[in-house]
Amino acid sequence: MIVDSVLTNAKAYLKGEIVDCSIAIEEGKIQKIGKETHMPKADQIIDINHKLVLPGVIDSHVHLRDEDKAYKETFVTGTAAAAVGGVTTVLDMPNNSPVTMSSETLHNRMEIAARRVLVNVGFYSEFPTSAEKIGAIVEEGAVGFKLFMAEQVGGLNVDDDQAILESFTQVGKLGVPVAVHAEDHSLLKFAVENFKLRNRHDLAAYLKAHDENAELAAVERIIDIVGKAENSRVHFCHVSTQKSLSALAEAKKSGKAVTVEVTPHHLMLKKDDYGSLGVSALTMPPLRSQENVDALWKGIEAGDVDTVGSDHAPHTVQEKDASSIWDVKAGVSGVETILPLMLTSVHKNMLTLAHALELLCEKPAEIFGLAEKGRLEQGKSADLVVVDFNQKFKIDASKFKSKAKFSPFDKWDVQGKPVMTFVGGKLVMDEGEIVAKAGSGTVIRRTLP
Ligand code: DOR
Ligand code: ZN
Ligand code: ZN
Numbered sequence: 001m002i003v004d005s006v007l008t009n010a011k012a013y014l015k016g017e018i019v020d021c022s023i024a025i026e027e028g029k030i031q032k033i034g035k036e037t038h039m040p041k042a043d044q045i046i047d048i049n050h051k052l053v054l055p056g057v058i059d060s061h062v063h064l065r066d067e068d069k070a071y072k073e074t075f076v077t078g079t080a081a082a083a084v085g086g087v088t089t090v091l092d093m094p095n096n097s098p099v100t101m102s103s104e105t106l107h108n109r110m111e112i113a114a115r116r117v118l119v120n121v122g123f124y125s126e127f128p129t130s131a132e133k134i135g136a137i138v139e140e141g142a143v144g145f146k147l148f149m150a151e152q153v154g155g156l157n158v159d160d161d162q163a164i165l166e167s168f169t170q171v172g173k174l175g176v177p178v179a180v181h182a183e184d185h186s187l188l189k190f191a192v193e194n195f196k197l198r199n200r201h202d203l204a205a206y207l208k209a210h211d212e213n214a215e216l217a218a219v220e221r222i223i224d225i226v227g228k229a230e231n232s233r234v235h236f237c238h239v240s241t242q243k244s245l246s247a248l249a250e251a252k253k254s255g256k257a258v259t260v261e262v263t264p265h266h267l268m269l270k271k272d273d274y275g276s277l278g279v280s281a282l283t284m285p286p287l288r289s290q291e292n293v294d295a296l297w298k299g300i301e302a303g304d305v306d307t308v309g310s311d312h313a314p315h316t317v318q319e320k321d322a323s324s325i326w327d328v329k330a331g332v333s334g335v336e337t338i339l340p341l342m343l344t345s346v347h348k349n350m351l352t353l354a355h356a357l358e359l360l361c362e363k364p365a366e367i368f369g370l371a372e373k374g375r376l377e378q379g380k381s382a383d384l385v386v387v388d389f390n391q392k393f394k395i396d397a398s399k400f401k402s403k404a405k406f407s408p409f410d411k412w413d414v415q416g417k418p419v420m421t422f423v424g425g426k427l428v429m430d431e432g433e434i435v436a437k438a439g440s441g442t443v444i445r446r447t448l449p
Pocket of ligand 1: 063181282283285313314329330
């Protein structure tokens with residue numbers, strides 16, 4: 001048999017150790033991993049030069065924008081950024097224009113994306129106004145639903161727990177996970193209105209409005225609803241405090257189907273960093289105290305954190321620079337830096353490489369039903385990133401492929417550089433450059449079990 005390609009002189013992390021091997025790829029899948037002498041003949045031999053081959057990162061929290069928000073990011077620029085960062089699959093958030101919240105908006109978005117994306121892309125939908133319409137969205141292939149609780153983005157009244165329960169019950173029946181941005185709308189609204197009345201437009205006011213209690217209140221509401229909505233599963237996005245994390249760890253212990261995402265910015269930056277970074281580092285939820293940062297790392301160590309996602313949320317420089325803090329758009333570019341930052345944490349012994357791969361690849365695949373992805377194994381998709389594990393380099397946001405060429409990690413020294421990215425066996429990124437055509441990526445449609 002002649003396969004499509006063989007990657008030779010590779011090192012791969014297999015069953016707990018780094019081994020020298022070759023990888024045969026056929027029709028987008030890993031056909032064989034083994035000794036070079038055991039490889040089939042191939043149309044193409046690619047010499048990996050003893051670098052490390054890892055499963056491509058699955059970033060389950062990316063805002064690709066495009067459509068009417070293309071001025072911030074497009075499917076091309078966002079997925080080019082992903083490929084450069086060693087991310088082979090992204091799950092796209094629905095707060096777009098138009099909002100992804102119906103089978104029509106989802107269908108349309110998938111069609112546009114299919115012509116432009118460079119990596120695999122799955123799509124979340126916001127909840128429609130009526131739970132009856134959930135079925136059609138699932139049929140269209142949404143990988144999950146998103147509930148943004150800080151304000152109403154989709155059709156659900158985010159203050160109405162009964163309506164949320166009905167929708168969660170419906171997605172529970174269909175076996176589709178929900179991702180939740182947990183910040184309580186009514187608490188936030190009350191605090192923001194009060195600050196505005198008092199003519200407070202500063203960062204301290206923002207941090208107070210978006211404090212730990214706003215997050216915890218929403219986390220507790222949703223934990224309660226998950227307990228009532230049969231078979232519902234909720235992935236909590238960007239958990240940022242010790243309190244939320246311990247509430248979620250408790251909920252897990254009591255058998256509730258909840259999982260936890262943390263972001264690199266909440267793991268590696270703290271509130272005090274706003275002093276040097278300024279409001280361009282503003283995110284929702286915001287950066288927290290050092291105690292909370294420490295708690296997130298403890299949560300990783302204890303196994304209470306399931307995934308690391310970037311919350312790649314591109315905006316223009318102008319949008320990050322408003323005179324009132326309430327007008328500053330929250331969010332940072334992140335898909336290009338998530339893997340080097342996590343590999344740097346591995347070098348610093350904050351976690352093992354195996355654990356980083358679990359958080360970045362295996363668990364996201366498991367939670368979002370991407371059975372063919374997340375691991376380097378025979379039969380899985382050939383979504384691979386080759387990293388120069390020991391290479392040190394400086395993050396340079398001005399060189400990002402994302403339109404949002406700024407980062408709180410700009411100028412950081414990191415170690416572990418993605419040098420090649422393969423998506424479905426096809427080389428998409430080589431030495432930092434995109435070598436595939438827009439549209440060569442795949443739109444992922446969730447198939448019902
Ligand atoms: O920082 C954020 N930016 N947090 C969110 O939840 C939304 C996101 C965005 O879309 O810009
Ligand atoms: Zn969010
Ligand atoms: Zn987000």
